Amino acid sequence: MRTSLSSGxxxxxxxFLVVGLALRSWQIVLLSLPPVIFLALGxxxxxxxxxxxxxxxxxRDRVQAGWDVxxxxxxxxxxxxxxxxxxxxxxxxxxxxxxxxxxxxVSLEKGGEIPLSYTVRSAVKGDxxxxxVRARSLDPLALGAEDAVVRVDSRLVVAPAMEDLRRVHxxxxxxxxxxxxxxxxxxxxxxxxxxxxxxxxxxxVRRINWKAxxxxxxxxxxxxxxxxxxxVVIVVDARRESFIGTEEDNPIEHGVRxxxxxxxxxxxxxxxxxxxxxxEVLDWVPPAFGRKQLYRILDHLTHxxxxxxxxxxxxxxxxxxFFPRDCLVVLISPLQDRxxxxxxxxxxxxxxxxxxxxPSPLAIxxxxxxxxxxxxxxxxxxxxxxxxxxxxxxxxxxxVDWDPTTPLALALRRMGTRPRPA
Amino acid sequence: xxxxxxxxxxxxxxxxxAIWTAADLFAMSDGRSASLLFELxxxxxxxxxxxxxxxRMWLRPIGLTMVVAAYMIAHAIFLGVQVLPAxxxxxxxxxxxxxxxxAERFARLYEVALTSQERSRIRRALGRAALRLSIAxxxxxxxxxxxxxLAVAGVVTVTTIPSAVLLASALIFVIVMLAxxxxxxxxxx
Numbered sequence: 001m002r003t004s005l006s007s008g009x010x011x012x013x014x015x016f017l018v019v020g021l022a023l024r025s026w027q028i029v030l031l032s033l034p035p036v037i038f039l040a041l042g043x044x045x046x047x048x049x050x051x052x053x054x055x056x057x058x059x060r061d062r063v064q065a066g067w068d069v070x071x072x073x074x075x076x077x078x079x080x081x082x083x084x085x086x087x088x089x090x091x092x093x094x095x096x097x098x099x100x101x102x103x104x105x106v107s108l109e110k111g112g113e114i115p116l117s118y119t120v121r122s123a124v125k126g127d128x129x130x131x132x133v134r135a136r137s138l139d140p141l142a143l144g145a146e147d148a149v150v151r152v153d154s155r156l157v158v159a160p161a162m163e164d165l166r167r168v169h170x171x172x173x174x175x176x177x178x179x180x181x182x183x184x185x186x187x188x189x190x191x192x193x194x195x196x197x198x199x200x201x202x203x204x205v206r207r208i209n210w211k212a213x214x215x216x217x218x219x220x221x222x223x224x225x226x227x228x229x230x231x232v233v234i235v236v237d238a239r240r241e242s243f244i245g246t247e248e249d250n251p252i253e254h255g256v257r258x259x260x261x262x263x264x265x266x267x268x269x270x271x272x273x274x275x276x277x278x279x280e281v282l283d284w285v286p287p288a289f290g291r292k293q294l295y296r297i298l299d300h301l302t303h304x305x306x307x308x309x310x311x312x313x314x315x316x317x318x319x320x321x322f323f324p325r326d327c328l329v330v331l332i333s334p335l336q337d338r339x340x341x342x343x344x345x346x347x348x349x350x351x352x353x354x355x356x357x358x359p360s361p362l363a364i365x366x367x368x369x370x371x372x373x374x375x376x377x378x379x380x381x382x383x384x385x386x387x388x389x390x391x392x393x394x395x396x397x398x399x400v401d402w403d404p405t406t407p408l409a410l411a412l413r414r415m416g417t418r419p420r421p422a
Numbered sequence: 423x424x425x426x427x428x429x430x431x432x433x434x435x436x437x438x439x440a441i442w443t444a445a446d447l448f449a450m451s452d453g454r455s456a457s458l459l460f461e462l463x464x465x466x467x468x469x470x471x472x473x474x475x476x477x478r479m480w481l482r483p484i485g486l487t488m489v490v491a492a493y494m495i496a497h498a499i500f501l502g503v504q505v506l507p508a509x510x511x512x513x514x515x516x517x518x519x520x521x522x523x524x525a526e527r528f529a530r531l532y533e534v535a536l537t538s539q540e541r542s543r544i545r546r547a548l549g550r551a552a553l554r555l556s557i558a559x560x561x562x563x564x565x566x567x568x569x570x571x572l573a574v575a576g577v578v579t580v581t582t583i584p585s586a587v588l589l590a591s592a593l594i595f596v597i598v599m600l601a602x603x604x605x606x607x608x609x610x611x
Contacts, residue, residue, distance in 0.1 A: 005519060005520075005523070008519075009516070013593070014594070017593055017594070019498075023498070025498075025503060026570075027503040027504075027505050027508065027570075028498070028503055030505055030509075030566045030569065030570055031503075031508055031509065031512055031566075032593060033562070033565060033566040033569065033593075034509060034512050034513055034516065034562035034563070034566060035512075035516065035562075036593065036596060037558065037561050037562045037565055037566075038516060038558050038562060040596070041554070041557070041558045041561070045554075083547075083550055083551075083554075084547050084550065084551055085547075086527070101531070103531070104531065104540065104543070104544065105527050105528060105531055105544060105547055106540075106543040106544055106546070106547045107543065107546050107547040107550055114543065138527075140550055140551035140554040140555065141520060141551075141554055141555060141558055142519075142520060142523040142524075
């Protein structure tokens with residue numbers, strides 16, 4: 001492959017030649033020689049095509065966002081000696097090299113090896129592939145180059161950061177017939193006192209209410225409120241219109257982090273959790289219990305990328321078709337789509353419980369925007385509009401307007417009160 | 423120190439070219455033409471500085487062309503072409519471009535923490551490139567001078583038009599061969 005410098009030198013040489021002949025000046029004709037000498041030297045020692053092998057190892061292949069991963073790459077020259085070779089280990093743009101280098105320009109003798117070690121960090125979640133390794137044998141006079149690509153891919157899965165929601169009270173209101181930790185408003189196995197009834201043979205002695213039995217001269221047993229489990233479906237709005245801000249600071253990235261934290265919290269409370277993601281495709285995970293389900297949800301959330309324009313009506317259809325009717329729907333959305341509000345209201349009217357966590361796009365934009373007086377006025381107007389919309393939604397759902405700079409747990413603690421009936 | 427030197431070398435080379443051109447322009451007897459060419463030189467220098475400050479790489483060849491054009495016009499029309507200085511000027515010009523490419527390749531490698539082994543490998547590669555550039559620069563001056571001496575001494579007569587045309591044809595053939603050599607090599611490989 002010739003470079004632009006080689007073409008430039010050839011053109012300069014020809015220009016001197018033509019001008020020299022036109023002006024009949026042998027001195028100018030002579031000036032056409034230096035570029036030709038450079039070209040000749042470049043052609044006498046052309047860069048050989050690199051034949052290199054590469055082996056890469058990662059300290060970890062699954063990490064949390066913000067964690068460091070050490071990468072070791074060893075490039076072995078299996079071909080002729082390379083006077084000047086540029087080696088680049090191609091790293092996705094989301095990964096930042098924080099230590100060492102993934103790039104080298106060295107000379108590599110036949111059979112020689114060059115180790116490259118560097119540390120990468122990703123501030124965003126994702127499923128990344130490091131590689132391939134590109135080697136470019138360069139002419140020291142920059143007149144030509146030969147490329148080789150070594151297909152060595154290493155997968156690095158970066159999961160969203162997990163938030164601690166231990167003290168948050170987020171649970172389904174309606175329960176299923178399985179033991180759990182949600183008060184079911186039915187008599188059953190639990191710890192909260194419900195009432196007393198006459199003793200029947202077979203009742204546990206420990207449940208006898210001795211005070212009532214002494215007063216009425218009959219045996220009475222305590223009854224407790226059964227603690228059952230319920231279903232929660234998390235809906236993540238990752239549509240293109242929800243992407244506001246930067247790669248690291250946008251409602252989708254924060255929403256995914258919130259979804260994972262909520263899923264972990266709800267699953268830890270022995271409830272079933274399902275997931276629906278509105279992105280380029282509408283994908284979902286049916287509700288299930290346990291650690292495996294958390295990993296399933298984590299896997300889906302890791303692959304969330306902004307895209308698609310699915311209307312909320314499709315989500316409503318999936319909810320009604322594939323998910324239990326009496327589940328709590330946790331919608332995580334910046335609420336940019338006004339048309340979705342009517343869908344939410346319609347679903348709530350049919351009895352679906354809603355909790356809405358809305359990473360505030362206004363807060364993100366305000367952080368990134370210029371802060372002139374006119375911007376402050378615009379911000380206040382938009383803030384009022386958003387507050388009105390949230391007040392409207394608060395009639396049918398528990399709504400949290402979340403500034404992503406604050407911890408999610410803090411925002412979710414405001415979610416205790418039940419909405420008034422619509 | 424190496425990255426600093428690498429970054430400074432092309433700037434120094436273009437500085438030498440500009441000062442050299444300015445000195446030649448001051449030696450011109452035709453004041454009006456000299457001032458016009460001086461304006462062209464200053465404009466070229468400004469464009470070069472702007473290219474560096476604003477990081478607009480496409481401006482750089484324009485500035486360089488303006489500086490070189492001021493020198494070439496001054497010598498081709500007013501001052502006459504002296505072979506040795508002209509060759510030196512041309513080699514410094516080519517050297518400037520080569521040094522800039524070297525600086526772009528190597529200087530940023532030193533910006534990260536490197537082990538002594540990596541550093542020595544990079545230094546070795548840089549040394550080879552610098553050696554090749556030095557050899558090419560010396561040859562680019564020496565070979566034309568020898569050719570000129572031979573021509574003037576009459577060993578090879580190039581003072582007639584047919585021999586000049588013959589020489590030109592040979593040069594064109596060499597350039598064309600050099601230009602298409604990589605494609606021919608790829609086809610045969």
